[in-house]
Amino acid sequence: MVKLSRYFLVVIAVIGFAIVIPKFYWMAFEKPIRSPFIMWSCIDNDFMITRSGDGLKRTSRNLEKIGETLTREEYEQKLPFLYVRQLLMNGTMPDSINGVDIDTHDISQRRTTFRVRPKEIHSPLPTLYPLFESQSRRANLEMPKDFFRITWRMEFIDAESNKINEEKSRMFSAVLYKRGFKFPAKSINGLPTTRKSCDEGYLVIDSKDQLFHVKMIEAKPFVEKVKIPNGLKFKFIKCVDFNTKLFYAYLFSTDNHLYILTQYDYELIKFPIENINPELNEIKIYGDLFNFNIISVGVGFLKSDILDRDYKLVDQYSETWEVIDEQIEGKVAKFLFPAEIKMTNKKSDFIKFNVETNKPFNWLILSSILAIIHFIILKRGKDKLTKHVIDLGIIALTGIFGFIAVNIFPNKFYD
């Protein structure tokens, strides 16, 4: 039993050191990797690139090929929709671009910014949401007194009394049922805030992957089933509140395509781009008078797709860079550690044992050396080697973590 308790301790210590030692290692040696900032210039029809690091470097795809850079002013003039106020202040705002007269009101109406990170998806999501009155005839939205959930029915719970509002729950559940909604909801997607221009309710996916638009108009339910192609499933939907009022949301399908759902006529438009996966990569979408710029930033790569306002592909840019594993610090880590355990993850809000094993078995060199050192120490101590076979095996398999673990819990028994 005592020997067993020691092995329990050794195993737990290996886990603890596999968390702490690599963490300290990376705190000491990790270097920041700065991805470039990519924007599309409707003036040059070229990608504008800003690189930080050893000084700020502004250039474009074409200029970078010949090693040229841009001054700050030149750079800003290439991106008139991003630096509107600066160009107006300098008096360098063009009167027209691509034959279109420029009106600052139009620019601000059409300019949209969107960002989603994997952490938003890998997170404990709420199951209760406020359903705003969409036509309250008030200038500002007001937080409703109750919150809803969609389980075996749609239930409204009054926050003051913490009791279910039966009448309202029955009314909304009945309408959902009549529209063909299959309870419970898989996901409820909306903008649960009063800080938006107006309320457009929620886009809800039911248990059969059907898509519904649910809102409340003058205290009555409004439910619209959205026609989606057979087999199309959405893994993530993010509603937007843009001035353009052209679409309700960006929808990301399970086959890694991007869609928008147009307002009022519920047309699902597919963007002609591949591999848009917000579960793994950060997705940024910039819209302006002429274009959409869809950017995916992942581990060691960036991809930018430019679409025109008819959602046709205009141009593409991609770039890769050295990931941490390819840097000298990453290679050294592979020699030092058989595995690393991270409790937290930049791409998730969940706490879990994220075990990353170092597949190229370079760590076996250090593990073998440590096992030999341990063997020599045992030999000098004139202890029976048979008692230490398991310890040697632990060191061989878990390297530096096991070496420390077996040595802080002395394998000394009197029997």
Next chain:
Amino acid sequence: MWKSVAYKEWLKIRWFFILSTIFGVLAVGYIFLKVQYDFKFNDPNNYWYVLLFMKVKYFSILKFVPLIIGFAVSVTQYFPETVDKRIKLTFHLPINENKILLIMMLFGTACLLASSTLLTLIFYVLSTIYFPVDIIIPALISITPWLLSGFAIYYLVAFIILEPMWKYRLFYLVFASAIFPIFLESSIAGGFAPVNMSLAVLVIGLSISLLFSGYRFRKGEQ
């Protein structure tokens, strides 16, 4: 015999255990005193909104309470045993030495289990007055590792106290420093859902650690 050992343990820890548990109950009471105050001065719907969408945890002051209870019970139960090596008297009882240590550990565990159950029950019952299960379940998921931290610190402190050599006590402290912070990782409500079961297994593994240092103690390691 086990009843006598349990009674001896109770005599050692009773006041610290009762006081620290009362402290825990007061902490839970304070949480709901604050909740009802916030309900009164802010609209309940706005308060719910803050909990659901602004990632605020109404129960965050509970984080260190189980740790304090576990630490107090462990120190009061095991430290007196090391003064003048009193535990050696216990080892002379006509009962297996490991069994005695396990009875001591199980008694402490039962006390911590009682106090954790009490705190969780009060917390749950009071939560149901103000919140629906959609808010309470993520809260319970989040307090689970904190409750487990109470057990973990109890086993680790016992393990370190019973170790006879200072050098190894320091080593064990390093070990405890590596493993213990896992239980107190910062997270949003419900964030510990994937790991709670693994943490419970880890705590069960730690529970018999005192057998190892207890063995070294009774063998007179110097």
